[in-house]
Amino acid sequence: MKTIFTRPDSMTEKVTHYCPGCTHGVAHRMVAExxxxxxxxxxxxxxxxxxxxxxxxxxxDTDYQQAAHGRAPACATGxxxxxxxxxxxxxxxxxxxxSIGTAEIxxxxxxxxxxxxxxxxxxxxxxxxxxxxxxxxxxxxTTTSPMGRDVLSAGHPIRMSEMLxxxxxxxxxxxxxxxxxYNIIQSKKALRQAFQYQMDNRxxxxxxxxxxxPTNWGITPVGSNKWLEENMLxxxxxxxxxxxxxx
Amino acid sequence: xxxxLMKGAEAIGEAAIRAGCTAYFxxxxxxxxxxxxxxSKRLAEVGGTFVQAESEVAAAQxxxxxxxxxxxxxxxxxxxxxxxxAETMSYMAGSELPAVFVNIMRAGPGLGGILPCQSDYNxxxxxxGHGDYSFMIIAPSTVQELADWMIRAxxxxxxxxxxxxxxxxxxxxxxxxxxxxxxxxxxEMPDVEGxxxxxxxxxxxxxxxxxxxxxxxxxxxxxHLKEKYERMAREEVRYENYMMxxxxxxxxxxxxxxxxxxxxxxxxxxxxxxxxxLIRPITLLPFPKDILRAESEKPHVKGFAVVEMSNGQMLxxxxxxxxxxxxxxxxxxxxGIVPNPEETVEFLRKEYERTxx
Ligand SMILES: Cc1ncc(C[n+]2csc(CCOP(=O)(O)OP(=O)(O)O)c2C)c(N)n1
Ligand code: SF4
Numbered sequence: 001m002k003t004i005f006t007r008p009d010s011m012t013e014k015v016t017h018y019c020p021g022c023t024h025g026v027a028h029r030m031v032a033e034x035x036x037x038x039x040x041x042x043x044x045x046x047x048x049x050x051x052x053x054x055x056x057x058x059x060x061d062t063d064y065q066q067a068a069h070g071r072a073p074a075c076a077t078g079x080x081x082x083x084x085x086x087x088x089x090x091x092x093x094x095x096x097x098x099s100i101g102t103a104e105i106x107x108x109x110x111x112x113x114x115x116x117x118x119x120x121x122x123x124x125x126x127x128x129x130x131x132x133x134x135x136x137x138x139x140x141x142t143t144t145s146p147m148g149r150d151v152l153s154a155g156h157p158i159r160m161s162e163m164l165x166x167x168x169x170x171x172x173x174x175x176x177x178x179x180x181x182y183n184i185i186q187s188k189k190a191l192r193q194a195f196q197y198q199m200d201n202r203x204x205x206x207x208x209x210x211x212x213x214p215t216n217w218g219i220t221p222v223g224s225n226k227w228l229e230e231n232m233l234x235x236x237x238x239x240x241x242x243x244x245x246x247x
Numbered sequence: 248x249x250x251x252l253m254k255g256a257e258a259i260g261e262a263a264i265r266a267g268c269t270a271y272f273x274x275x276x277x278x279x280x281x282x283x284x285x286x287s288k289r290l291a292e293v294g295g296t297f298v299q300a301e302s303e304v305a306a307a308q309x310x311x312x313x314x315x316x317x318x319x320x321x322x323x324x325x326x327x328x329x330x331x332x333a334e335t336m337s338y339m340a341g342s343e344l345p346a347v348f349v350n351i352m353r354a355g356p357g358l359g360g361i362l363p364c365q366s367d368y369n370x371x372x373x374x375x376g377h378g379d380y381s382f383m384i385i386a387p388s389t390v391q392e393l394a395d396w397m398i399r400a401x402x403x404x405x406x407x408x409x410x411x412x413x414x415x416x417x418x419x420x421x422x423x424x425x426x427x428x429x430x431x432x433x434x435e436m437p438d439v440e441g442x443x444x445x446x447x448x449x450x451x452x453x454x455x456x457x458x459x460x461x462x463x464x465x466x467x468x469x470x471h472l473k474e475k476y477e478r479m480a481r482e483e484v485r486y487e488n489y490m491m492x493x494x495x496x497x498x499x500x501x502x503x504x505x506x507x508x509x510x511x512x513x514x515x516x517x518x519x520x521x522x523x524x525l526i527r528p529i530t531l532l533p534f535p536k537d538i539l540r541a542e543s544e545k546p547h548v549k550g551f552a553v554v555e556m557s558n559g560q561m562l563x564x565x566x567x568x569x570x571x572x573x574x575x576x577x578x579x580x581x582x583g584i585v586p587n588p589e590e591t592v593e594f595l596r597k598e599y600e601r602t603x604x
Contacts, residue, residue: 043446045316057454063444065315065455067308068338074305078312079444081296082270082320086446104308107301 008032010041012061021221023178023211024053027120030188031091032060034195044087045079047072051093052126052213070101073108073117080115087198088115094135095125098158105164112169112204116194119160122211123232130216134158137231142216157235161208165241170203173242177210177233179225186238203244210236250425255390255415256281258426259349262397263321264289265428267436268347270296270320272309274328277361278417279351282323303328307335307348314344315455317443319401319436321347325417326355326367330375336410337376340472341457343442345404347397348382348412351420354583362583363417365503368560371414372532379469381476382412383483384532386502390424392529395431402434403483407475408442414531416556418504418585480533487527490517494547495524497599500539500565501554502528505586509554512591521599531561536568543569549602551575552595554586574601 007013010032018024035044044062048054050069057064063086067075072090080088097105097119105117124142125131131144135157139148149157165173172194176187187209194205210232212224219227253261260282263271271290273283283299290297296313300306306322313320324332329350339346350371354364371384383403387393396413404411439445444453459465487506490513491498501509506527513523526542528535542548550573553562562577569575578594580586 042448045444045446047312054458057456061447061452063447063452063454065312065444066342066458067311068334071304071308071311071335074300074308075312075315077298077305078270078272078309078314078320079316080312081298081309082313082318083316083445086316086444103301104305107305111298 008036010035010044010061011059014058016059017055018052019215021212021214021224022052023122023209024120026178026184027118027209027211028056028059030191031089031118033188034192035062037192038195038199040087040199043085047076047088047090049090049092049096051096053091053093053120054127056091070096070099071104072096073101073104073113076115077108077111077113080113084114087195089118089195090115091118092120093126094119094121094123094133098134098160105160109164109171109204109206110167110169112171114198114201114204116198116205117207118191119206119208120211121160121208121236122213123157124213124216126213126216137235159236161206161241164206170244171242172197172203172205172244174206174240175208175210175236175238177228177238179210179212179228197244250427252423253390253426254281254423255393255420256351257285258390258394259323259397259420260285260289262394262428263347264293264295266319266398266401266433268319268321268401269293270313270318271322272298272300272306272313272320273322273324274300274303274306276325276328278353279323279325279349279420281420282349303331304334307332310346311335311339311342311344314339314346315342315444317439317445321349323349323351325351325353327358329367329370333375336374336382337378337380338457339410340380340382341378342455343408344410344455345401345408346410347400347404348410350412350414352414352416354581360583361417363504363585364556364581364583365416365505366557366560366581367414368531368555368557371412372534372564380472381532382410383407383479383530385411385413386529386531387413387415387419388503388506388527390419390422391426391430393419394426394428398431398433401436405437407479409475414503416504483530484533484535484538485529486535486538487529489513489525489527491524491526493522495522496547496549496602497523497552497595498542498548499523499525499552499554499595500528500561501525502531502561505554505556508586508588508591511588512595515588515592516595516599521596523595523599534564534568539565539568540570543572548573550598552578552598554578554591554594556580556585
């Protein structure tokens with residue numbers, strides 16, 4: 001019998017704690033597949049965020065550090081600078097990266113730190129129970145915006161990829177989505193390219209993945225994919241925003 | 248080796264290099280920005296790593312990442328910056344990471360002033376961050392001692408896998424004194440393969456983490472931390488006795504720069520025949536509690552006199568250590584004013600006379 005599908009070698013056997021339909025799992029798996037494909041398991045160092053995916057270190061079978069909320073890009077800077085031979089990445093949610101950790105991500109990108117960032121944008125704070133994130137859509141109801149996000153007081157959702165791509169320092173900045181199989185394949189291509197740039201010691205690489213949080217959105221998993229397509233895609237266009245070849 | 252005349256801040260940088268430290272992350276703040284200026288050049292010469300971080304929050308987190316990757320690393324700052332490092336300090340103790348922090352204290356609170364102070368004693372010894380953790384806190388009083396303790400601090404932090412903090416006031420960083428960097432021998436860094444995230448080659452993966460979902464495990468971990476701190480208290484207490492051999496009647500307690508001023512004042516009063524001595528804590532944590540408690544039991548000791556550049560922070564520890572068996576008096580200047588020898592002499596003379604009544 002021929003094996004056509006297995007757990008990636010870079011993942012542990014632990015069962016993830018994610019809610020049904022949550023896209024964290026597929027994002028984890030793609031990162032693990034890429035680590036396997038590049039054969040870099042024994043020199044990869046990941047940084048876990050604070051958020052639903054804090055336990056990513058339980059699921060990935062590589063060296064890992066757990067960072068304080070939003071600080072992963074600073075921690076990763078410290079590690080990558082002293083051990084440039086390691087392949088370093090952070091995995092961060094939108095509360096972690098686009099709110100409390102905004103300074104750390106902007107300055108890591110601006111210094112051109114040669115690590116990879118996997119940014120999960122699910123338009124909400126998952127772990128703490130569905131509060132408004134900087135990425136929450138206008139009018140979107142959350143537990144701290146019960147009448148819907150009011151852009152007059154909360155501002156408009158932050159587009160991190162667009163913002164980071166304005167920096168002069170060379171970088172790879174891309175946004176992809178996890179709401180259909182086609183988009184998942186595109187996401188994996190983006191992730192592979194991001195790790196490739198790091199392995200070539202070219203630049204900082206940043207992959208934003210539009211994601212779902214069925215639990216806190218209060219929508220079924222299938223309905224969440226549709227909600228993402230109808231509400232997030234028009235505001236968060238997919239594509240490559242910057243490559244190190246742009247000059 | 249010949250002694251070099253060096254500013255305290257630069258001696259911190261040079262001593263770190265002599266200690267085998269290869270990475271430094273910092274954000275500028277007076278009165279110790281010279282450490283970053285010195286190391287930006289010096290670390291490049293020795294192939295080390297320097298990053299000027301975007302904030303003290305980030306600088307400390309860079310230290311976390313690099314310490315987790317198993318290299319000797321440190322950061323320096325001054326009071327307002329150290330407040331911003333509190334988050335990382337708690338995380339580093341919780342993840343059992345070795346590193347060295349330096350706080351060149353300036354006057355607070357808030358933006359305060361840039362002049363010397365000792366008002367971060369509580370911040371240092373009570374732990375600025377959250378949770379049941381402590382750093383080992385060391386307070387040198389000369390530039391030579393500052394350099395010596397920088398060299399010792401790295402292996403100490405590795406012995407306990409817990410950060411060590413050196414505290415000084417602005418004076419010690421800004422003054423120039425002769426330094427011999429060979430006075431203390433640097434020690435090799437112990438093997439880190441068992442815990443550091445250096446890439447899981449031919450070993451199970453390593454994890455740097457302070458999250459415990461199981462409260463029983465977290466309780467157990469806190470007990471483990473407690474045991475480490477108790478061991479520190481047994482093995483690492485350091486202090487200096489000055490004029491303590493002839494049964495002094497008044498025992499001063501002061502640290503850092505203030506202790507130097509107290510020594511000068513004691514010399515003046517000794518010339519007049521007043522029997523005054525000084526116990527100078529070198530480790531503020533672990534505090535030389537037992538030493539002071541033993542002193543408080545001696546019949547010839549009539550009182551204690553604490554001199555500090557704060558509203559009385561170490562004072563509380565002296566009262567606790569001596570159980571206030573004898574009166575504990577207090578003299579301070581604050582806001583960046585360093586007590587001058589004359590006013591210190593006057594204070595000690597008055598206190599000494601009180602002990603004679
Ligand atoms: C300093 C600090 N502030 C707040 C929190 C509480 N907190 C934990 S996770 C989180 C938000 C997580 O949201 P996000 O980054 O979007 O990740 P998700 O859970 O959606 O994957 C917050 C506010 C914390 N752990 N630390
Ligand atoms: S709360 Fe949302 S982000 Fe968190 S695991 Fe559940 S679905 Fe995923």
